Amino acid sequence: MGEEMKNTNNSECPSDLYDKFCASNSCTEILELFDRMCESLSIAPPRIGGADHHGFYHRFKSLLRTTKSMSLWTKLDKRASESVYADGNACSKNKVLIIGAGPCGLRMAIECAFLGAKVVLVEKRPQATRNNVLHLWTYVPYDLKALGAKEFYPRFCTGGIDHISIRQLQSILLKTALLLGVEVHINTTFNDIIEPTDDAHHGFRADISPVDSPVSQFDFDVLIGADGKRNTLKGFKRKGARGxxxxxxxxxxxxxxxxxxxxxxxxxxxxxxxxxxxxxxxxxxxxxxxxxxxxxxxxxxxxxxxxxxxxxxxxxxxxxxxxxxxxxxxxxxxxxxxxxxxxxxxxxxxxxxxxxxxxxxxxxxxxxxxxxxxxTSFFTAEHSSRVIERHGHKLLVGIVGDSLQEPFWPSGSGCAKGILGVLDAAYMVKQWGDGVDPLQILATKESVFRMFLSAWTSHSLFSKPQEFTIDPKTRYKNCETDFLKPKDVKYLYDDGTGV
Ligand code: FAD
The missing domain is CATH 3.30.70 (Alpha-Beta Plaits)
Structure with a gap:
């Protein structure tokens, strides 16, 4: 197939930039190449207060049509066509802030982008540097291949045992997230939630370092903590087990x-x-x-x-x-x-x-x-979600990845359970976008969290990973999404009255 693409800015060839983008393993370089690709295609990347995220992926895709990119578009289009995303309209009015560009934060950003939300991700570090390797449960390679893992890293899962280095996984997911319109800010630290005040003309915002980051001006209605073991988000107690x-x-x-x-x-x-x-x-x-x-x-x-x-x-x-x-x-x-x-x-x-x-x-x-x-000791979060309501603004808050449950590395639980938890959280965001009653959303999420906690091997999951979606019923065996009722989770709804 011939290569066909619009290059309105002739200084750099988009297909060459795309090849470099695919091959890069450095977070800062990936971001830089992405911006240069956008510039050479004369397309503005989504920015807070600037270009909109809606339709970004489709515009980008229509301008960059090389043999190499087409194979990625086919995969992403297939995923995006899953009915659960409602053609990218499920959460088109929602704004999501994600803390942490580890594998789980990036994977979460991708799901929220498929749902059509505006997604901003902050990462305090400039680079992904972990050489350590994650063992992958059976379903994970299917999940990652559907998001372009092979296009960005042709060696992915070519050996006898399925695994990937943390750094490589972050690179793959970062590239997919950017192409789907996620806005990523590195060297940017989330400190705390800023609640809207009575007279404020904005909703929930974040206390961000550096203070002049545009993310400080971002109003969001969904906040996801994917910031690893140390979890900066308040309001999520943990219980530990000492072994x-x-x-x-x-x-x-x-x-x-x-x-x-x-x-x-x-x-x-x-x-x-x-x-x-x-x-x-x-x-x-x-x-x-x-x-x-x-x-x-x-x-x-x-x-x-x-x-x-x-x-x-x-x-x-x-x-x-x-x-x-x-x-x-x-x-x-x-x-x-x-x-x-x-x-x-x-x-x-x-x-x-x-x-x-x-x-x-x-x-x-x-x-x-x-x-x-x-x-020696492991912690697990006591719950995985909450809702805060202040002065008419509602914020859905969730945690995923190592913040939710500390992994035991030799078993590969960090990545495998990490992605499961991400898909559960994405389902919660979808329900939020659908306008389901917040207490019902929390009840469903915490019911699903019980299944997540007991899923210690891939045997707890259905055997057809190709059919996994963000809907927990497609993944967990014996899925009971209504185990908890809205009255059981009232303590997770904080309306400021302290009741
Ligand atoms: P992480 O990968 O920890 O990512 C969290 C991200 O959030 C980080 O990039 C961090 O910089 C960022 N962050 C934190 N706080 C903030 C903030 N306030 N604002 C903005 N950004 C923030 N698992 C294995 O199976 N095998 C291994 O050998 C292995 N080695 C590991 C080595 C290290 C040093 C660490 C930290 C983890 C290791 N793990 C290993 C665990 C594995 O990396 C995780 O299970 C997996 O990456 C999923 O984690 P995550 O995305 O939830 O969090």
């Missing part, structure tokens, strides 16, 4: 893509219970005592393992024993050089030294990409 001490180490090494590297087998998950002898032999030989171990080959060679405290003390990684885990793993108690050598030795041993010359990838501090995390 047995679990110390995870992650590390990334350069993948030089040599033939020898390509022959090394990935290891989807060795657990102590099933591989007792192997872990015992490793301990006898090296003093490294692991409880489980995962190795994925992606843009990097990625390893995640849980290590016994005793062996970390014995190998000098931890200086002293502490009953308090935050002190045990505190910066002052960890000898970074020994952590580096512990991780490298474990990676070499567990892959039988088959990866030649393991060389660390660098993290965003320019140091060996190795980190140690505490998985």
């Amino acid at each position: 047995k001490l679990a110390i995870a180490i992650t590390c990334n090494f350069l993948n030089k893509r040599t033939t020898r590297e390509s022959l090394v087998q990935e290891k989807g998950g060795f657990n102590y219970l099933y591989s007792l002898q192997m872990f015992k032999d490793l301990n006898d030989k090296t003093g490294i005592y692991l409880e489980n171990f995962v190795y994925y080959k992606a843009d990097t060679h990625y390893f995640v393992m849980t290590a016994h405290k005793k062996s970390l003390l014995k190998k000098g990684v931890l200086k002293e024993e502490h009953a308090d885990t935050s002190k045990l793993l505190g910066r002052d108690n960890v000898v970074y050089e020994y952590l580096v050598s512990y991780a490298k030795e474990a990676a070499n041993e567990m892959t039988e030294y088959k990866i030649p010359d393991l060389e660390f990838a660098l993290n965003h501090y320019g140091r060996e990409d190795v980190a140690m995390f505490d998985f």
Whole structure:
């Protein structure tokens, strides 16, 4: 097929820019290339107080018709045609602010764009830098391929085990979100909600840093917290469960893509219970005592393992024993050089030294990409949604991703459950756009949240991921969306009277 497109600004060729945009893995570069593409096509990207988001995707699509872009448009059009989006009119009057451009914030932005809402996303960092790799449950590759994962990253899910690096996933989703008309502001931090006052001529706004950000002027009626484990949004209590001490180490090494590297087998998950002898032999030989171990080959060679405290003390990684885990793993108690050598030795041993010359990838501090995390306790949000009403303005608030439930990385729950929670939240936004009674929306959402919480493996889901939509009934087995009634969720409706 021939390449056909309008280039009203002849300085740059849109198809060349699009190729660069597809290949880029840097958040700032993706944003810059997107703006340059828009300029070369003489199309204004959606902006607060500027160009409208309605119809942006269709205008862009009609101007950029290369062989490469056509395959993406076909996929996005198919997704957009799902009846649940009502041709992009389901939420065409709603304005959504999303906090955080992690995988879940970006995935949420895409759903809200399909629903037709004006979507603004703020991210406090300038770049996505995490090399770590996410294991994907069966349905996730279907979900991501339908959004152009293969177009932006042809290597996506070509190996034996489905996985993707966090950074790569963010890049893919950022590109799709931009093309669908989402407005993304990096280096922009959400601090708090600003409630409308009696005499204010605007609705709910956000306290944003920097203060002169245009996002400070954005009135929204939906706010989604996708800002990770630390969750800045107030009003969402958590409950924690403390388990047995679990110390995870992650590390990334350069993948030089040599033939020898390509022959090394990935290891989807060795657990102590099933591989007792192997872990015992490793301990006898090296003093490294692991409880489980995962190795994925992606843009990097990625390893995640849980290590016994005793062996970390014995190998000098931890200086002293502490009953308090935050002190045990505190910066002052960890000898970074020994952590580096512990991780490298474990990676070499567990892959039988088959990866030649393991060389660390660098993290965003320019140091060996190795980190140690505490998985001893897990938190879960007590609820996933609320509504605030002030002076006639109503705000729907939800949380998704790691803010909703802390993931256990070796099981891949972060991404898999993260996207499930996003789809649940998108359904809630759709109901808001449809004008359903707010208490009913909250009751449905919290009923769905119960199913979300109990979905710990992909077995809790239907087996045809191609049929998954934002409607929970298409995804969860035994879906009970009316388990809770409006009277049960009154405490989630805050009208300022404190009742
Ligand atoms: P995140 O990916 O944490 O994204 C949240 C985003 O919100 C961040 O970009 C953050 O900068 C931004 N943000 C936070 N506060 C604000 C604010 N106030 N204003 C604006 N922006 C804000 N999972 C695995 O399965 N395997 C791993 O090896 C693994 N490694 C990880 C390493 C690190 C350092 C972290 C933080 C997480 C890791 N995870 C891993 C978890 C995994 O990344 C998440 O489960 C997955 O990315 C979904 O998370 P999310 O989108 O909810 O949040």
